Amino acid sequence: MVLEFLQPFLSGQAGLLILAVIFILFIIIVRKTVKILLSAIWIAIISAIFPVAANYLLGFTFPLNIDTFIFFITLGVGLFALYLFAKLIYGILGIAGKAGSAMSYPFRARSNAKKEKTIKEAAKLVKKDKEEEKRKKKLEKNKK
Numbered sequence: 001m002v003l004e005f006l007q008p009f010l011s012g013q014a015g016l017l018i019l020a021v022i023f024i025l026f027i028i029i030v031r032k033t034v035k036i037l038l039s040a041i042w043i044a045i046i047s048a049i050f051p052v053a054a055n056y057l058l059g060f061t062f063p064l065n066i067d068t069f070i071f072f073i074t075l076g077v078g079l080f081a082l083y084l085f086a087k088l089i090y091g092i093l094g095i096a097g098k099a100g101s102a103m104s105y106p107f108r109a110r111s112n113a114k115k116e117k118t119i120k121e122a123a124k125l126v127k128k129d130k131e132e133e134k135r136k137k138k139l140e141k142n143k144k
Contacts, residue, residue, distance in 0.1 A: 036084065040077055047076025 048069050051062040062068050 040080055043076045043080045044073045047072045050076075 050072050051060075051064060051068050054060040055062055055064065
């Protein structure tokens with residue numbers, strides 16, 4: 001049996017909970033697999049129709065033989081597989097990015113404190129410049 005290592009845990013209510021989790025995971029995996037296979041079948045059908053449609057609607061001159069159909073079916077399903085792989089990598093990188101972002105929180109707090117300090121200093125400098133401009137204007141008015 002594949003799950004023999006779980007045999008000691010499968011007695012009682014804990015065992016029932018573990019079996020329920022395994023059953024739910026099984027349903028999710030089968031559902032996703034069937035969805036991917038149905039999508040691949042639709043893509044294969046559409047890919048097989050493409051050379052016929054391209055010949056009659058777009059004016060191409062594809063030879064309508066079994067080799068052409070196999071080529072376009074293979075191309076379509078292959079591109080679909082490449083898309084699924086890219087989607088998987090994108091998801092993994094998104095998860096890794098979120099995990100890396102969470103791990104870098106202590107360093108960001110220091111960086112944010114430094115930014116706030118420099119922003120406050122810049123605000124003080126701007127305030128001093130404005131006050132100095134006001135003084136200059138008053139001096140110019142007094143001279144007139």
